[in-house]
Amino acid sequence: MKRGIRVAVFFLLGIVLYACAASGPQMAVSIGKAQWPPIGYKHTVSTGALRQYWNCTRPEPGVVRLDGIVANLWNGQSVKFLEWQLAGVNAEGREVSGVKVESTVIQLMTNQFIEYHIDLRTTGAEARFDLYYQYQFFDRGHNAIEAALDWDGPVLFTQQNQRFFVLDACSDTQHLVQ
Numbered sequence: 001m002k003r004g005i006r007v008a009v010f011f012l013l014g015i016v017l018y019a020c021a022a023s024g025p026q027m028a029v030s031i032g033k034a035q036w037p038p039i040g041y042k043h044t045v046s047t048g049a050l051r052q053y054w055n056c057t058r059p060e061p062g063v064v065r066l067d068g069i070v071a072n073l074w075n076g077q078s079v080k081f082l083e084w085q086l087a088g089v090n091a092e093g094r095e096v097s098g099v100k101v102e103s104t105v106i107q108l109m110t111n112q113f114i115e116y117h118i119d120l121r122t123t124g125a126e127a128r129f130d131l132y133y134q135y136q137f138f139d140r141g142h143n144a145i146e147a148a149l150d151w152d153g154p155v156l157f158t159q160q161n162q163r164f165f166v167l168d169a170c171s172d173t174q175h176l177v178q
Helices: 002-023
Strands: 043-046 051-060 063-072 079-089 095-102 112-121 128-136 146-148 156-158 161-166
Touching: 051 128, 063 079, 063 128, 079 112, 095 112
Parallel strands: none
Antiparallel strands: 043 051, 051 063, 063 112, 079 095, 079 128, 128 161, 146 156
16 A cells, blocks of 8 residues: 555656646757857847847748747847847838747847747738847846835846847848858
């Protein structure tokens, strides 16, 4: 009887550990495990914290797909909560279609990268596709920092969202990999 209870306890413990491991956040991949800079990408941009590469394709009528890869190559600070928005803009400069995606990882540490994919359903009125992206990043001494003093606790620091804009991200002549 005692052996049966032990087996049952170990079985339940195994299920709990498997569930914890399976439900945890996805991890970014180390640059050391990939060709860098990546080959096969047409477009690129860089900020103080990230380097991105991407391609735009039309896998089917009425869909623009942006497949990208982004890396935190040189900063000791992690990049958190990455989001991208692809917007279809008409000839008058008005947004006529758009979609937002979030990173599959919570934070991107130094020398790590992730891939991202955006599928935008078009209306047919788009003249160009603009890419917006944002993330949280603490750049010592270069960002505005909000601090609150509480006599009963520590000083609290908040990281502000860094926002960027890539005009005509799917252009045949702009943002090209050199």
